[in-house]
Amino acid sequence: METITGQQARQFILAVQGLTGAYKFTGKKGAYEYIRRAGCIQFDPVDVCGKNAELTLQSRVKGFRKQMLEELLYKDRLLVDYPDKELCVWPTEDWPYFSSYRERSRAAGAAFEGLEALKERAVRYIDENGPVSSDSLPIEGEIFWHSSMHWSGNWHKNSPAARSVLEQLYTDGELVIHHKKGSRKFYDLAEKHLPPAVLAAENPCRDEESFLSWRLLRRIGAVGLLWDRNSTALLGLDLNAERRKALLSALADAGEIRAVRVEGLKTPFYYRCTDEPLMREVTAGSADVKPRMSFIAPLDPLMWDKQLILALWDFRYSWEIYTPAAQRKYGYYTLPVLYGDRFVGRIEAAADRKEKLLRVKGLWWEPGVRQTKKLTAGLEKTLKAFSRFNDCEGYVMQTEPLSAGS
Secondary structure, three states: OEEEOHHHHHHHHHHHOOOOOOOOEEHHHHHHHHHHHHOOEEOOOOOOOOOHHHHHHHOOEEOOOHHHHHHHHHOOOOEEEEEEOEEEEEEHHHHHHHHHHHHHHHHHHOOOOOHHHHHHHHHHHHHHHOOEOOOOOOOOOEEOOEOOOOOOEOOOOOEEHHHHHHHHHHHHOOEEEEEEEOOEEEEEEHHHOOOHHHHHOOOOOOOHHHHHHHHHHHHHHHHOOEEOOOOHHHOOOOOOHHHHHHHHHHHHHOOOEEEEEEOOOOOOEEEEHHHHHHHHHHHHOOOOOOOOEEEOOOOOHHHOOHHHHHHHHOOOOOOHHHOOHHHOOOOOOEEEEEEOOEEEEEEEEEEEOOOOEEEEEEEEEOOOOOOOHHHHHHHHHHHHHHHHHOOOOEEEEOOOOEEOOO
């Protein structure tokens, strides 16, 4: 088994993800290409300086604007928002692969008293009247319901009936999100928006094991280099250690993935064989690793496995959004700062949409990071781009930079 250095592992991961060297992805087309490459990106509705999916794209897609993702989802219909690694955005062309998800949703929904009748009413109303939200669907009252797919509904009390039936039909695959206004979702019939060929296509996976193998391969590709251990990058995959090792071995035997060791770490790592040319460039020292600075989303594929980040980068990151204010070490919505192949700091910025200013509330440099002219220039350039991404006319520093731990 080949052994690579820690630096080569870092460079390879960043190169696969399009976070180093010249931009590999540009504009709306590039945003779509990146999501196809990653398989999925996580969605989260919190919008302090961009939602998580938007932040993921701005860091690696040149010229990305938030409207581009909205168009890909709700105008072009090249993407759908649907569960995978929690709530995600993924290519519409992958719809057939998730047929077992929809079957499981329908089976789980059948257990809730009164839900089937409400589903029929909702589908009939939407077919006749068009897109609805939970506020505009004329179904009153409450029912006992919770989702089998994601955190929605209640396990110990009733939930609003209109929202429950819409969420159920959504995970059943009968509805898709038509558009959003802020965090409010409007639903319409899937058959009105997804291509007939996609809706009619059979699942390419012959059984649950092959579906799991396909998803494991996607997760490896999304991270770039993933180790053989219990990993949060595999969230949503029903894998114990024995099953994970068997699937990795089968993928390796099929020529889909290749194993390497990283100096100083005992656990083998795997990467997709389609990325072999890039691995050879990295190990030969010919890969484009020219440094650029990026602000990384909290749920970015790069950050899916924080233990891997700690092992390869010696960077400890915690998303403190759910941490009580008095217990936070940094800030409510702090983003890692990547420069070259290093995490050089973290930043807390908030878009003041009324004043059209990006307010930098905190900036912490990692220990040992030298304040060079290149670093300062990189920060200024990135802050200007990040301001434009947030539709701000500029930025203002509300704090002096600190060292991590200060």
